[in-house]
Amino acid sequence: MSFLPSLPSHPSFPTPVLERASDRKLGEPVRAFESRGGVQRALAGLLARRRGGGCRAAYLFTGGLVVDEGGGRGAAHRWDDLVAVTASGVRHAGRDRTVYRFTVTAADGGRIVLGDELADVRELGEAVTAEVAQRVLQGYLERVAAGEPVRIGPFEVGRDGVRREDEMVPWPAVDEVDIDNGMVTVRSRDGVRALTAIASQVPNAVALVTLCRNLAGGNGAPPR
Incomplete structure (x- = not known):
């Protein structure tokens, strides 16, 4: 006799995944992202192991994410448990598509690597990035409003503007902030100054862009 609560059924979500999600109250299942098949799966898995991390499958829920690392290992994460996402995309010579990798950092310091071993990993990574970004953004705005600079990768965002190393662009002088x-x-x-950094070296780059646009445009600008 099982004492587990009744779980929502979903054809592509294994029962252990649904049980983990239920324990953490992750809400309704959304989509499963499983390993690529055949040779692609083998090569992607080998690369993932060499670089460290990687998972066999990831399961998206309305309230979080369950990852399957293989060998019975895996974990369920609520969106509030996750504090940063770093993304990279590389197109190798001779390949007709970009290889994406998302490194997700949890509040306890743990890491989740979502790489090319997963089919449609870009869609998964963008969904996770959006969820994390909207949660950390408010905290960033509150810290800037309190006069505390926010460090995001090589950038420092404060009351007066955004800085990288010794160069700063004040908010009234900011024209555009983007990822491209x-x-x-x-x-x-004035077109004279441009602060740049490689996106894969900027955790929460999407949140950084939104934060800077809000502050430069006066939407959520810190009071003085």
């Missing part, structure tokens, strides 16, 4: 072609860029209105 693997780079995060802050451009000044």
Whole structure:
């Protein structure tokens, strides 16, 4: 006799995954992201092991994520448990697609690696990135409003503007902040200054872009 609560059925979600999700109250199942098949799966898995991390499958829920690392190992994570996502995309010579890798950091310091061993990993990574970004953004805004600079990768965001190393662009001078072609860029209105960094070296790059746009545009600008 089972004492587990009644679990929602889903054809592509294994029962142990649903049980883990139920224990953490992750809500309704959304989509399963499983390993690629055949040779692609073998090569992607080998690369993942060499780089460290990687998982066999990931299961998206409305309230979080369950990862299956193989060998009976895996974990369920609520969105509030996750504090950063770092993304990279590389197109190797002779390949017709970009290889994506998302490293997700939990509040306890643990890491989840979502790599090319998973089919449609870009869609999964973008979904996780959006969930994490909307949760950390409010905290960033509150810290800036309290006069505390926020460090995001090589960028420092404060009351007066955004800085990278010794160069700063004040908020009134910011023209655009974006992520394009693997780079995060802050451009000044006069076209003279541009603060740049490789996106894969900027945790929560999407949240950084939104934070800077909000502050530069006066939407959520910190009071003085």
